[in-house]
Amino acid sequence: MPLDAKIPGGPLAQKWDRHRFELKLVNPANKRKFEIIVVGTGLAGGSASATLAELGYDVKTFCIQDSPRRAHSIAAQGGINAAKNYPNDGDSIWRLFYDTVKGGDFRSREANVYRLAQLSNDIIDHCVAQGIPFARDYGGLLANRSFGGAQVSRTFYARGQTGQQLLLGAYSALSRQIGAGKVKMFERREMLDLVVINGQARGIIVRNLVTGQIERHDSHAVVLCTGGYGNVFFLSTNAMASNVTAAYRAYKRGAYFANPCFTQIHPTCIPVHGAYQSKLTLMSESLRNDGRVWVPKNPGDKRSPQQIPESDRDYFLEEKYPSFGNLVPRDVASRNAKEQCDMGKGVGATGLAVYLDFENAIYRDTKAVIEKKYGNLFQMYEKITGEDPYQTPMRIYPAVHYTMGGLWVDYNLMSSIDGLFVMGEANFSDHGANRLGASALMQGLADGYFIVPYTIGGYLAGAQFPEVNTDHSAFKDAEHDAQSRLNKLLSINGKRTVDDFHKELGLIMWEYCGMARNNQGLEKAQKLVRQLRAEFWENVKVPGSAADFNQSVERVGRVADFLEFGELMIIDALARQESCGGHFNEDFQTEGHEAKRDDENFCYAAAWGFSGDDGQPQLHKEHLVFENVELTQRSYK
Ligand SMILES: Cc1cc2nc3c(=O)[nH]c(=O)nc-3n(C[C@H](O)[C@H](O)[C@H](O)COP(=O)(O)OP(=O)(O)OC[C@H]3O[C@@H](n4cnc5c(N)ncnc54)[C@H](O)[C@@H]3O)c2cc1C
Numbered sequence: 001m002p003l004d005a006k007i008p009g010g011p012l013a014q015k016w017d018r019h020r021f022e023l024k025l026v027n028p029a030n031k032r033k034f035e036i037i038v039v040g041t042g043l044a045g046g047s048a049s050a051t052l053a054e055l056g057y058d059v060k061t062f063c064i065q066d067s068p069r070r071a072h073s074i075a076a077q078g079g080i081n082a083a084k085n086y087p088n089d090g091d092s093i094w095r096l097f098y099d100t101v102k103g104g105d106f107r108s109r110e111a112n113v114y115r116l117a118q119l120s121n122d123i124i125d126h127c128v129a130q131g132i133p134f135a136r137d138y139g140g141l142l143a144n145r146s147f148g149g150a151q152v153s154r155t156f157y158a159r160g161q162t163g164q165q166l167l168l169g170a171y172s173a174l175s176r177q178i179g180a181g182k183v184k185m186f187e188r189r190e191m192l193d194l195v196v197i198n199g200q201a202r203g204i205i206v207r208n209l210v211t212g213q214i215e216r217h218d219s220h221a222v223v224l225c226t227g228g229y230g231n232v233f234f235l236s237t238n239a240m241a242s243n244v245t246a247a248y249r250a251y252k253r254g255a256y257f258a259n260p261c262f263t264q265i266h267p268t269c270i271p272v273h274g275a276y277q278s279k280l281t282l283m284s285e286s287l288r289n290d291g292r293v294w295v296p297k298n299p300g301d302k303r304s305p306q307q308i309p310e311s312d313r314d315y316f317l318e319e320k321y322p323s324f325g326n327l328v329p330r331d332v333a334s335r336n337a338k339e340q341c342d343m344g345k346g347v348g349a350t351g352l353a354v355y356l357d358f359e360n361a362i363y364r365d366t367k368a369v370i371e372k373k374y375g376n377l378f379q380m381y382e383k384i385t386g387e388d389p390y391q392t393p394m395r396i397y398p399a400v401h402y403t404m405g406g407l408w409v410d411y412n413l414m415s416s417i418d419g420l421f422v423m424g425e426a427n428f429s430d431h432g433a434n435r436l437g438a439s440a441l442m443q444g445l446a447d448g449y450f451i452v453p454y455t456i457g458g459y460l461a462g463a464q465f466p467e468v469n470t471d472h473s474a475f476k477d478a479e480h481d482a483q484s485r486l487n488k489l490l491s492i493n494g495k496r497t498v499d500d501f502h503k504e505l506g507l508i509m510w511e512y513c514g515m516a517r518n519n520q521g522l523e524k525a526q527k528l529v530r531q532l533r534a535e536f537w538e539n540v541k542v543p544g545s546a547a548d549f550n551q552s553v554e555r556v557g558r559v560a561d562f563l564e565f566g567e568l569m570i571i572d573a574l575a576r577q578e579s580c581g582g583h584f585n586e587d588f589q590t591e592g593h594e595a596k597r598d599d600e601n602f603c604y605a606a607a608w609g610f611s612g613d614d615g616q617p618q619l620h621k622e623h624l625v626f627e628n629v630e631l632t633q634r635s636y637k
Contacts, residue, residue: 003256003607003622006410007111012628013093016115019411023458031056034460037204037219039191039246041068043076043163043441044424045225046170047448052223053177055453060217061174062189062206064241064554069171072227072239073444076163077284077377078147079155080441082120086141091152093117098629100439103149103329104404104432105581105595106631107259107605109624111411112430116439119446124156126449130169133158145289145373147437149329149636155438160284160377166441170448189215190554191246192482194222194253194420197474198466201420205478207486209554212547214479216470221419221456224250225448228403228425230263232562232569233514234506236400237269237282243558244565247407247426255415256607256620258408258428260565261573262582264435265515266401267293267333268394270384271353278499280399281384283356284377285437288326290361290370291394293317293333295354299344305355305393316340324636331434331582331595332636334398338515339593341397348395357393398515402440404431404582405572408607408622412455413447416607418463421456423447428605433581486546489556494539498555501536505529505559505566513570518586526570533563568608568617575619578602590633599631 008019026034034057038049041063049061063071085091096117101108124142128134134156135143144153158165177183188209195203195218203218229244230236251257268283296303297314316336318325326333337354340346347353362370367390371378378389385395406429407415407422415422424444431439512525536559544550579588579595580602588596597603603626609618 003408003620004410005109005622006412007109008411012110012114015111016118020454023454024461026457026461028056032058034058034221035060035219036221036223036456037062037217038223038225039204040071040225040227040424040426041171041174042071042073042225042227042424042444043166043170044426044444044448045223046071046167046174047445048223048225048423048452049183050170050173050177051449051453052456053180053182054173056182059177059183060186060219061183062186062191062204064188064190064209066187068174068185068187069167071167072242073167073441074164075237075239076166076441077160077282078286079145079157079162079438080123080166080445081147081154081436081438082124082156082442083117083154084121084124084142087144087153089152091154095152096120096154099150100430100436101432101629102634103436104434105597105634106432106599106603106626107580107624108430108432109605110626110628115451116430116443116446119450120442122450123442123445127166127169127445130172132165132169135159145286146327147285148288148327148333149324149436150327151324155286157286160286160374163441166445191226192249192557193478194250194417195474195478196253196417197468197472200418200463200465202468203470203475205475205482207482210549212545212550212553214483216475216479218468218470218475220460220465221421223421223423223452223456224407224426225424225444226426228406229562229565230400230403232505232566233400233509234502235272235277235280235510237266237280240279243561245558245561247422248561248565250407250415250417250420252610253417254610255417255420255422256408256609257568258405258605258607258622259433259572260405260569260608261513261576262404262433263400263514264330264402264404264582265334265398266330267337267398268356268396269399269401270381271348271350271395271397281380282399282401283381283394283396285330287356287374287377290365290373291326291356291358292360293326293337293354293356295340295345295347305347305357314340314345321636328636329434329436331584334515335584335593337398353395353397355393356396358389359393362390400510400514402435404429404433404435405569408605412458413452414455414459416609419459421452423452433583486553486557489540489560490542490546490553492538492540492542494541496539497541498552498559501532501540502555502559502562504532505563508532509566509569513573516584516586517573519574522570522574526567526574529563529566529570533567536560536563571617572606572608575606576602594634603631
């Protein structure tokens, strides 16, 4: 069934203005009659909760952590894009739009991306007004640096802590509304199910992670801002609590899941160093502004980096992509690093690393300048590896970082369930098959501060809302389902820990559905995931009880969902018989080993619908229409 994205008519640059005018309004006195649930307090959820409450709606906000400000967004390092053109280097809204569509390998929706580029400038103004301490140049203007896939400097930053500073801004705005009584904050709650009544999202079921109590919460609309699912790979740069549960349970209630196989593998992470590791650490892409990526020219060269002369070094990105050099997009940089390691040119004990070298930059700009720009990142690297990156090049390797897939949403950010809005990394979003650096923060804040406040009003003003409360049978049934599932998982009392299953799943996904895939491997992975899932439901062990604070109980539910969702990713990857962005199927590549798209057959967003535990997911296609940019083979040469 083709999907209707409800893209407004008219010229691209006027669509959003026109749509905002055409959307129905809820008058100020009526806003307080509506209750809205927001799940998640990262940049998307924090900004949405604060803004909706400021408008006058009654908001209930939920998060897993003990404080909204501990959401995963706090980890974002490098920056946030906007088309301000402060450096006067040729940027414009159109260029940001174009770079983003091209960066996403032409698998995103033009109208959404254009709106995002337009709103990018408002975000910076808004955040400056909040007091976010963005870096400034000597004249006082906000400073910019470059990120991958762009030839201009448009990334605003606060050292290597941009996410933290932006989240503090959103959290302050949220706290004001909590104080004013317009936001009721529910920390330490995990959403376990969505309640749908007469086709409308009307509430959620959550577990209180401290008391173990299952709770029901009703509302007129639900906004999911629950982040990405990169932890399906076990090892990723995501926060430990990042998960797919809220989105996946909404999928099981009828929301379509779009492009689940589009995973971003970030090229600059600290390489895996042992089997007992549970987390990978990102070294921000901003470092590629000054760091040069290289490997020894000769496979198997075991000399220390200082002993390898210039003539024996291969600056493979600068060589292959002279226009963009080290700042090619992430998918391209990651694949090239893997290719070098596959040729035996990788460095370090495992051979699965390449160098990121600052020697030239320190010589050119002085150590003090480099320290000012990246000091906290260098310190983090040294703490983890015991090596001083001012003296010896960093060793980096690609790792799972971000997920472009997510719940399908229309132009209003509403899913295929009426009244269920999805924002930030949780939706399938504006990034197509590959996200350009510094654009996730931009998207989450555009969604929360500037889009949903309008579009949710349009929905609330236009829909009918039968009287519903938490005694409704749909709430009872959903609570019963959540409780029974938990009881079942706890009663298995098998021999393998939850983490043991999670690790095995991660290895399967990384090996067969990671940086490079092929049909044979994907088919094998599907079988392996099914076998592992079957064993999980027979042999998982959850110590302790569900009646109090127990992180094994939290994790077992999330891993159960990952074990189902992993298969959906594989099904999606198998169905997309082309390569694009983060989905690199080895069977479809150009002579230069770049992703080879098939625009004739796959120029669509693949939105999967749930059809029962034993049924095959149903594919719904949103055909992507490009009226303003020409579909070309992506080139960064
Ligand atoms: C190390 C790192 C660095 C990054 N740096 C940058 C950068 O420099 N620039 C950039 O643009 N992007 C960056 N990104 C990406 C960016 O940080 C994320 O995409 C973005 O912050 C996601 O925001 P979000 O609001 O969608 O979700 P999150 O910040 O992930 O928030 C999710 C929220 O949902 C809640 N939640 C989740 N599941 C449930 C549930 N079942 N029940 C209740 N609550 C739930 C959580 O408690 C949390 O509050 C980086 C990512 C990583 C991993």
